[in-house]
Amino acid sequence: MAKRSFRHEARTFAVLFEIMEFPTALRQLIHVPQNVAIFSHRNPDGDAIGSSLAMRHYLELFGHNVHVLFPSEYPEEFEALPGAGEILIWDLQPEECKQVINKKNLLIFLDFNALDRIDKLGDYVRDLPVQRIMIDHHLYPDSIADFVFSEPLASSTCELVYEFIVGLGDRDKINPNTVGKCIYTGLVTDTGSFRHATNSNVFRIAADLVERGMDDTGVQDMIFNSNREKNLRLLGHCLSNRMEFYPEFKTAMIWLSRKDYEQFDIQRGDTEGVVNYLLSVKDIRIAAFIHNQPTVVKLSLRSKGNIDVQEICKKHFKGGGHKNASGAYSHDSLKATIEKFKSILPEYKDRILAG
Ligand code: 5GP
Ligand code: MN
Numbered sequence: 001m002a003k004r005s006f007r008h009e010a011r012t013f014a015v016l017f018e019i020m021e022f023p024t025a026l027r028q029l030i031h032v033p034q035n036v037a038i039f040s041h042r043n044p045d046g047d048a049i050g051s052s053l054a055m056r057h058y059l060e061l062f063g064h065n066v067h068v069l070f071p072s073e074y075p076e077e078f079e080a081l082p083g084a085g086e087i088l089i090w091d092l093q094p095e096e097c098k099q100v101i102n103k104k105n106l107l108i109f110l111d112f113n114a115l116d117r118i119d120k121l122g123d124y125v126r127d128l129p130v131q132r133i134m135i136d137h138h139l140y141p142d143s144i145a146d147f148v149f150s151e152p153l154a155s156s157t158c159e160l161v162y163e164f165i166v167g168l169g170d171r172d173k174i175n176p177n178t179v180g181k182c183i184y185t186g187l188v189t190d191t192g193s194f195r196h197a198t199n200s201n202v203f204r205i206a207a208d209l210v211e212r213g214m215d216d217t218g219v220q221d222m223i224f225n226s227n228r229e230k231n232l233r234l235l236g237h238c239l240s241n242r243m244e245f246y247p248e249f250k251t252a253m254i255w256l257s258r259k260d261y262e263q264f265d266i267q268r269g270d271t272e273g274v275v276n277y278l279l280s281v282k283d284i285r286i287a288a289f290i291h292n293q294p295t296v297v298k299l300s301l302r303s304k305g306n307i308d309v310q311e312i313c314k315k316h317f318k319g320g321g322h323k324n325a326s327g328a329y330s331h332d333s334l335k336a337t338i339e340k341f342k343s344i345l346p347e348y349k350d351r352i353l354a355g
Contacts, residue, residue, distance in 0.1 A: 075269020
């Protein structure tokens with residue numbers, strides 16, 4: 001089947017949704033029961049899990065048989081989202097994942113746009129003779145689906161899932177306690193509590209969800225008030241002992257070693273948000289968090305304004321993401337990765353100072 005794309009040459013976000021049309025074939029896929037597998041990326045964040053569970057709850061209203069699959073575990077705080085407990089994790093149960101996928105005729109890819117972002121799950125589904133839908137907001141999508149809904153102007157994939165549901169005429173199917181709660185989770189997490197909303201539509205969606213009775217305080221509580229003592233001690237350690245500043249490049253970094261991982265018993269999600277503290281410093285324009293996870297060194301870059309950290313991640317570390325928030329993995333040592341990061345800053349100096 002020919003690849004279909006909803007990506008029109010829209011000038012603005014609002015126009016995009018006005019002219020969005022859903023082909024009959026897609027409408028049928030959604031409104032007639034199928035066997036569906038929903039996938040999202042490694043180290044799933046609030047947008048990955050929120051969009052996946054929102055889509056699951058929406059589809060189940062039409063009688064679909066739906067499973068959600070992630071390559072790796074999700075942060076503990078999201079266990080409170082409806083349906084989180086049933087998500088299948090390839091790292092923990094690869095055989096079960098394969099058995100479930102084998103029965104599926106429709107795959108939905110959410111919050112990623114290249115199959116390497118779902119690791120071995122990507123290899124497993126790459127050549128399956130089934131239909132695929134992709135909904136995502138990252139830059140430079142690969143051709144991985146028959147129906148592509150890709151909009152980098154969106155702040156979150158959850159925003160696009162909301163528009164997808166509304167575009168199919170199903171606004172009234174947005175149950176505040178299931179679909180609504182999950183969508184709101186992605187809106188809040190991917191925009192840093194609306195501070196990085198990339199368009200006004202985000203606020204309209206939030207207002208609609210609140211008007212429908214979605215418990216916004218409850219969702220905020222789940223996301224932000226679920227720390228344990230060890231999380232605050234880890235933060236204190238990062239800020240007191242692991243922070244470096246490079247004022248010449250308006251850049252700051254926090255690093256964590258494998259020993260830190262042991263000492264602070266760092267688990268999935270425990271380092272989420274640490275990098276943002278660096279951006280709170282007035283003159284800092286690039287923030288880096290480089291940490292030696294048990295099996296790999298992970299980089300998270302954040303920037304202010306026009307500085308494109310996606311380019312840095314892609315060019316130097318084969319990673320990607322968004323202009324102001326990107327990530328990558330390095331198979332070099334922690335020390336070598338930190339040195340490499342520092343060595344590339346001069347290349348961007350002019351842009352950092354101008355941006
Ligand atoms: P984080 O730094 O929080 O892991 O990720 C920031 C953004 O970059 C997210 O949108 C995430 O999906 C994306 N990202 C993180 N790591 C990678 C990576 O290794 N490759 C690509 N293409 N994107 C990444
Ligand atoms: Mn996202």
